[in-house]
Amino acid sequence: MKLRKVSAAAAAALVLSITATACGGGDGDNEGSGGGDKIKIGIKFDQPGLGLKEPDGSFSGFDVDVATYVAKELGYNADQIEWVETKSADRENALARGDVKFIAATYSITDERKQKVDFAGPYLLAHQDLLVKADSDITEATDLNGKNLCSVTGSTSAQNVKKDFAPKANLKQVGGYSECIAGLQSGAVDALTTDDSILAGFAAQEQYKGKFKLAGLKLSNENYGIGVKKGDTETVNKINAALEKMVQDKAWDKAVTDNFGPANYKNEPAPKIGNVVS
Numbered sequence: 571m572k573l574r575k576v577s578a579a580a581a582a583a584l585v586l587s588i589t590a591t592a593c594g595g596g597d598g599d600n601e602g603s604g605g606g607d608k609i610k611i612g613i614k615f616d617q618p619g620l621g622l623k624e625p626d627g628s629f630s631g632f633d634v635d636v637a638t639y640v641a642k643e644l645g646y647n648a649d650q651i652e653w654v655e656t657k658s659a660d661r662e663n664a665l666a667r668g669d670v671k672f673i674a675a676t677y678s679i680t681d682e683r684k685q686k687v688d689f690a691g692p693y694l695l696a697h698q699d700l701l702v703k704a705d706s707d708i709t710e711a712t713d714l715n716g717k718n719l720c721s722v723t724g725s726t727s728a729q730n731v732k733k734d735f736a737p738k739a740n741l742k743q744v745g746g747y748s749e750c751i752a753g754l755q756s757g758a759v760d761a762l763t764t765d766d767s768i769l770a771g772f773a774a775q776e777q778y779k780g781k782f783k784l785a786g787l788k789l790s791n792e793n794y795g796i797g798v799k800k801g802d803t804e805t806v807n808k809i810n811a812a813l814e815k816m817v818q819d820k821a822w823d824k825a826v827t828d829n830f831g832p833a834n835y836k837n838e839p840a841p842k843i844g845n846v847v848s
């Protein structure tokens with residue numbers, strides 16, 4: 571074949587087909603996926619039991635299982651998902667920029683956030699709590715005043731502490747909860763505060779067994795929603811239908827047992843779609 575004689579149109583078609591193959595991961599079998607080749611989903615990467623990037627590069631957690639189920643209902647198989655880390659402070663911007671199609675990352679539905687993003691759900695009700703050393707005498711939120719407290723920038727947990735629970739605590743805000751754990755272990759931090767679901771996951775990690783305890787306080791209601799770009803009502807509606815189906819066919823219960831069982835986390839029952847507990 572004389573390459574020079576290939577027409578411009580044929581060359582363009584060749585380029586197009588190469589591009590399509592590259593995007594499709596080379597299997598060329600994306601028919602019926604209904605939504606293109608890949609879907610980008612925002613999760614946490616450092617929260618055991620919720621959203622965790624494992625050492626082997628795989629992903630685990632309740633949010634991962636919920637997102638995988640939702641993606642399937644939107645027409646994407648698990649191997650078409652690209653997981654993107656969306657830290658607490660980055661979530662609204664990631665959606666506004668279109669970095670991800672949706673976010674399932676322990677993302678509480680709040681009025682403030684609803685100004686910037688839309689939410690499907692809720693799909694879990696958690697509560698803010700404290701994680702302290704096993705021998706700590708911190709039992710109440712008021713014990714935190716004057717103490718070193720760690721939480722995450724852009725979270726409701728940090729905001730609630732400043733506003734309500736312990737305005738005189740010495741609050742250190744970091745990028746992710748895993749960063750607080752090191753401080754708690756070394757003693758640089760007296761307590762870590764966020765949702766009980768997240769804290770239970772950390773406390774159950776093999777290397778921390780017996781070292782930490784949850785205070786068992788229900789300091790707030792955290793209604794986990796799936797964040798989508800503001801105005802994308804079609805996706806919100808599809809995700810709500812998927813979440814309803816997940817509860818009905820018991821896949822929700824299985825995800826709870828698989829992910830919260832090892833942490834012995836006593837979760838609330840599945841919320842009804844649209845029922846945000848204040």
Ligand code: GLU
Nearest residue numbers: 658676677678725726792
């Ligand atoms: N659910 C709370 C929030 O959305 C705390 C957990 C988190 O930072 O993801 O802010």
